[in-house]
Amino acid sequence: MGRYIGRQILTIVPTILLSVVINFMLLHAAPGDPARIYAGRDTATPEQVEAMRKSLGLDQSLPVQFVNYVEQLLHGNLGKSQAYRQPVFDLIMNRMPATLLLTFTSAVIAFVVGVLLGAWAARRSNSKADIGVSFFNYALFSIPSFWLGLIFIVIFASRLGWFPTSGMRTARADYTGLDDWLDVGRHLILPMLTLTLVQIPIFYRVTRASVAEQQSEAYMQTFRATGMPEDRIFRKYALRNAILPPVTVFGLNLGYVVTGAALVEIVFAWPGIGRLALDAVYKRDYPLLLGIYLILAVAVSLCILLTDVVYAWLDPRIRLR
Amino acid sequence: MNEPNINEIEARKEALFQALQHYGVDRRTFLQRAALLSAAGAVGAKLDTYRANAQSPEASPAAPAGPKGGDGTLVVSQPGDPLSFNPNYQADDNIFVPGLNIYNTLVTLDSSYQTIPELAQSWETSEDGLTNTFHMVSGALWHDGEPVTSADVKYTFDQIKSDESATASPFFATVESIDTPDDVTVVLNMSAPSASLIPFLGWYGTVILPAHIYEGTDWTTNPANQAPVGSGPFKFASYEAGSSIELEANTDFWGEGPYIDRLVFSIIPDSNTALQALLNGEVDVLTTNPPLSQVATLQETEGIEVIVAPIPSFYYLTMNFDREYTANVDVRRGISMAVNRQQIVDLALGGYPEVATTFYPESIAWAANTSPEAQVPQYDPEAAAAAFDAAGYPVVDGARFKLVFPFFTDAPEYPDIATIVAQNLKDVNVDVELVALEINAWVERTDSGDFDLGLLGGLWGPDPENLKLRVGTGGGVNSFNYSNPKVDELLAQGSAVIDQTERASIYFEVQEILAQDVPISPLATVVLFYPHLDTISGLPWDDGIGKVGLNRFNITRIAQ
Numbered sequence: 010m011g012r013y014i015g016r017q018i019l020t021i022v023p024t025i026l027l028s029v030v031i032n033f034m035l036l037h038a039a040p041g042d043p044a045r046i047y048a049g050r051d052t053a054t055p056e057q058v059e060a061m062r063k064s065l066g067l068d069q070s071l072p073v074q075f076v077n078y079v080e081q082l083l084h085g086n087l088g089k090s091q092a093y094r095q096p097v098f099d100l101i102m103n104r105m106p107a108t109l110l111l112t113f114t115s116a117v118i119a120f121v122v123g124v125l126l127g128a129w130a131a132r133r134s135n136s137k138a139d140i141g142v143s144f145f146n147y148a149l150f151s152i153p154s155f156w157l158g159l160i161f162i163v164i165f166a167s168r169l170g171w172f173p174t175s176g177m178r179t180a181r182a183d184y185t186g187l188d189d190w191l192d193v194g195r196h197l198i199l200p201m202l203t204l205t206l207v208q209i210p211i212f213y214r215v216t217r218a219s220v221a222e223q224q225s226e227a228y229m230q231t232f233r234a235t236g237m238p239e240d241r242i243f244r245k246y247a248l249r250n251a252i253l254p255p256v257t258v259f260g261l262n263l264g265y266v267v268t269g270a271a272l273v274e275i276v277f278a279w280p281g282i283g284r285l286a287l288d289a290v291y292k293r294d295y296p297l298l299l300g301i302y303l304i305l306a307v308a309v310s311l312c313i314l315l316t317d318v319v320y321a322w323l324d325p326r327i328r329l330r
Numbered sequence: 331m332n333e334p335n336i337n338e339i340e341a342r343k344e345a346l347f348q349a350l351q352h353y354g355v356d357r358r359t360f361l362q363r364a365a366l367l368s369a370a371g372a373v374g375a376k377l378d379t380y381r382a383n384a385q386s387p388e389a390s391p392a393a394p395a396g397p398k399g400g401d402g403t404l405v406v407s408q409p410g411d412p413l414s415f416n417p418n419y420q421a422d423d424n425i426f427v428p429g430l431n432i433y434n435t436l437v438t439l440d441s442s443y444q445t446i447p448e449l450a451q452s453w454e455t456s457e458d459g460l461t462n463t464f465h466m467v468s469g470a471l472w473h474d475g476e477p478v479t480s481a482d483v484k485y486t487f488d489q490i491k492s493d494e495s496a497t498a499s500p501f502f503a504t505v506e507s508i509d510t511p512d513d514v515t516v517v518l519n520m521s522a523p524s525a526s527l528i529p530f531l532g533w534y535g536t537v538i539l540p541a542h543i544y545e546g547t548d549w550t551t552n553p554a555n556q557a558p559v560g561s562g563p564f565k566f567a568s569y570e571a572g573s574s575i576e577l578e579a580n581t582d583f584w585g586e587g588p589y590i591d592r593l594v595f596s597i598i599p600d601s602n603t604a605l606q607a608l609l610n611g612e613v614d615v616l617t618t619n620p621p622l623s624q625v626a627t628l629q630e631t632e633g634i635e636v637i638v639a640p641i642p643s644f645y646y647l648t649m650n651f652d653r654e655y656t657a658n659v660d661v662r663r664g665i666s667m668a669v670n671r672q673q674i675v676d677l678a679l680g681g682y683p684e685v686a687t688t689f690y691p692e693s694i695a696w697a698a699n700t701s702p703e704a705q706v707p708q709y710d711p712e713a714a715a716a717a718f719d720a721a722g723y724p725v726v727d728g729a730r731f732k733l734v735f736p737f738f739t740d741a742p743e744y745p746d747i748a749t750i751v752a753q754n755l756k757d758v759n760v761d762v763e764l765v766a767l768e769i770n771a772w773v774e775r776t777d778s779g780d781f782d783l784g785l786l787g788g789l790w791g792p793d794p795e796n797l798k799l800r801v802g803t804g805g806g807v808n809s810f811n812y813s814n815p816k817v818d819e820l821l822a823q824g825s826a827v828i829d830q831t832e833r834a835s836i837y838f839e840v841q842e843i844l845a846q847d848v849p850i851s852p853l854a855t856v857v858l859f860y861p862h863l864d865t866i867s868g869l870p871w872d873d874g875i876g877k878v879g880l881n882r883f884n885i886t887r888i889a890q
Contacts, residue, residue, distance in 0.1 A: 040770060040771040040775070041768075041770025041773070041774060042770070042773070042774060045770075045773060046421075046770065047420040047421060047495075048420070048421060048497070049420075049421030049497045049534075053421070053497075053806050054500050055804070055806075056494060056500075057495055057496075057497075057499060057500065059494075060493070060494035060495035061420070061495035063495075064495050064550070092413045093413050093414065094413075094414060094550050094551055094555070095556075103571040103572075104571060107572065155600075159600075159602055159603070162603060162606050163606065166606060166610055167606050167609060167610055170610070173610075173612060174603065174606045174607040174612050175603045175606070175607055176573060176574075176596060176597075176598070176607075176612075177572075177573055178570075178573065178574075179612075180403075180405045180574055180594045180596040180612065180613070181403050181405055181612075275599045275600050276600050276602075276603055277603065278572075278573075278596075278597060278599060278600070278603060279572075280571060280572020280573045280597070281572065284572060285571075285572070288410065288411065291740075291768075291769070291770070292413075293770055
């Protein structure tokens with residue numbers, strides 16, 4: 010087992026290095042000039058833009074910039090944001106709690122609900138209930154998250170007044186302790202609900218397919234022949250086997266959600282990393298974007314590693330291969 | 331220059347009243363504001379008033395210190411996170427409004443873009459235009475208790491001038507040296523006269539920074555950039571990234587106010603969400619436009635008032651001089667006549683702005699040439715077709731020629747305007763290829779010259795000096811490469827003359843040349859909307875005109 014984990018970790022290192030190279034090249038290939046942005050798009054004279062380029066170190070050739078960047082990374086330094094002129098690491102960590110709170114809770118809830126719905130529907134394959142739930146999921150899957158968010162604001166915040174419109178805390182108040190937690194909780198519900206709903210179909214579809222597959226396996230037939238009750242077969246054997254694919258998707262999805270939540274974060278003015286990343290795109294803040302992507306790459310790799318380890322632990326065939 | 335005579339003032343008032351009536355302001359409200367406005371006009375536009383009234387070099391006393399605080403918390407919307415709390419070293423619209431409440435400028439612009447006093451209570455320009463002397467308020471303190479002196483002004487301006495990448499750096503090109511004969515007097519020695527310098531001092535990237543904190547440090551990384559120390563009506567309290575900026579009343583503020591205890595900038599990037607937050611009472615004032623389609627409904631909404639503030643700015647078409655079709659003046663004139671400006675105003679801009687008829691915004695009245703010789707060629711599809719025919723582009727197979735028209739999608743009205751322009755041109759058999767781009771990609775595209783038509787906005791004030799940027803050879807936003815030596819010569823003259831009447835005639839001539847050459851075609855004026863709860867008064871965009879600078883909340887009050 011130890012050797013297996015070691016081998017997996019070794020494969021992560023080149024993956025992450027490759028992602029750094031690709032991200033660096035992609036970002037610099039995109040049109041847009043940071044020096045022009047910070048010097049003032051409307052008003053800057055060509056001399057001002059050149060001076061800004063120099064002060065940001067963007068006057069150096071791309072290979073030199075890349076080598077400098079990698080050297081910095083090897084010293085454990087994500088560098089300084091061009092736009093904010095602050096350490097990239099600090100900027101990301103400032104937003105981390107809000108991001109984790111929103112994306113992690115919604116991912117977990119979406120996982121639980123999606124898996125349960127998927128399993129439930131798979132057992133009633135092609136019944137009216139199955140068709141209904143599937144239709145509902147396809148509908149959710151095709152709704153843009155920012156639109157759903159805005160509708161929730163209009164209904165639940167403006168019409169009904171149940172929840173605050175946006176933000177993470179009440180701007181007028183200065184709560185502390187438990188009141189502060191409750192305040193954040195009230196602000197969390199609508200964005201979390203939005204983000205949960207758009208993720209449910211992902212887990213639903215994977216689970217439904219996976220459960221359906223298990224149910225057609227020969228061992229199910231054997232269990233049924235022994236006279237074991239259907240519920241017991243399902244809970245004890247089918248679901249356990251079927252849960253592995255959704256777990257994999259959960260790990261992969263987590264990486265996507267962190268930046269994919271940007272639209273929801275914008276609609277609800279939630280102070281997360283997705284918004285930071287999107288702002289960085291508009292500002293062509295290369296070090297900040299590279300930093301965010303790097304942290305994501307590491308997080309996703311670790312998630313995948315964790316899933317692999319769990320698999321190997323569950324299934325000896327994998328670790329011996 | 332002489333004081334404006336009484337008829338002129340009355341005429342100006344009447345014109346203003348008509349303009350305001352158009353925006354739905356009743357006569358009573360108007361009369362209340364007229365007094366303010368004419369005061370502002372007399373104060374701001376006329377340098378000479380200051381020359382005449384300039385006091386002895388001793389400092390003028392600080393303004394009466396009104397009550398500090400007591401009205402509670404004001405929450406205003408803010409579209410994004412500031413990059414830094416030092417507004418001077420780089421361009422950043424997200425620190426503009428908070429920065430102006432934390433810091434002071436030497437002179438400032440009010441919301442009608444008139445120059446009014448701030449840290450400098452009076453100033454005068456020597457006859458030859460080579461010396462600008464500012465007399466500062468005494469008793470102003472930094473938020474850490476240190477006195478604000480002329481040394482702070484000198485440090486700030488020297489620093490801006492020496493850092494070529496700073497936003498305001500080009501404004502200081504003609505400032506040769508800065509003297510501080512005493513703690514409250516600042517003298518700018520000029521290498522050449524510059525009438526536009528003073529309004530620019532009150533505009534963008536020119537807040538006075540504390541020398542005792544910044545001097546000798548790198549001003550882009552000084553820790554005060556995260557915890558600013560200003561001299562303005564509000565002190566920095568806290569900043570939650572992505573959420574809010576909190577300021578508290580500066581009880582030692584040297585001027586009037588503040589009346590509110592806390593000023594919170596609630597960061598809400600989406601304009602629909604910001605509007606809902608206002609309707610739900612979570613935000614008191616929106617500092618950026620609501621969706622334009624919502625303005626009419628908002629004006630009818632109980633408990634909400636909407637301030638309508640035209641600004642000296644146009645939406646305007648640019649036509650590329652390096653391309654086959656648009657290099658032809660008849661084609662450019664034809665394009666200008668093919669565009670239905672009223673349709674743009676009605677369909678893309680919520681019906682509020684005026685269609686543009688002049689080549690300089692009329693809200694800076696002294697510089698706008700309204701004579702027929704300087705008119706923007708207006709909508710007349712038949713004349714447009716005739717112009718294209720005259721240029722040698724008859725209709726062949728249903729079309730005359732095809733224009734490439736990239737536009738940026740970052741503000742919702744630009745795609746709408748571009749679509750209408752394309753349709754208008756199609757109506758006179760000109761094909762248009764619309765190219766939607768994210769703004770930075772669009773800048774790169776227009777810089778590369780790969781376009782026929784462009785669509786721009788941006789502020790044309792605070793002074794017609796700004797025309798250099800837009801239509802001067804090599805100007806920062808002259809990506810369409812218009813170059814007329816006569817225009818350049820006149821613009822250079824306009825910078826060097828101090829007398830406003832003389833300057834006006836120079837800029838009038840520029841506008842007549844623009845009407846001949848039609849390098850650009852102004853479409854409509856830009857109007858900003860500031861919806862707020864009706865319990866809030868003393869906002870900078872209406873009650874504050876003539877009293878406080880742009881976007882400052884020191885005289886804002888909350889009805890209890």
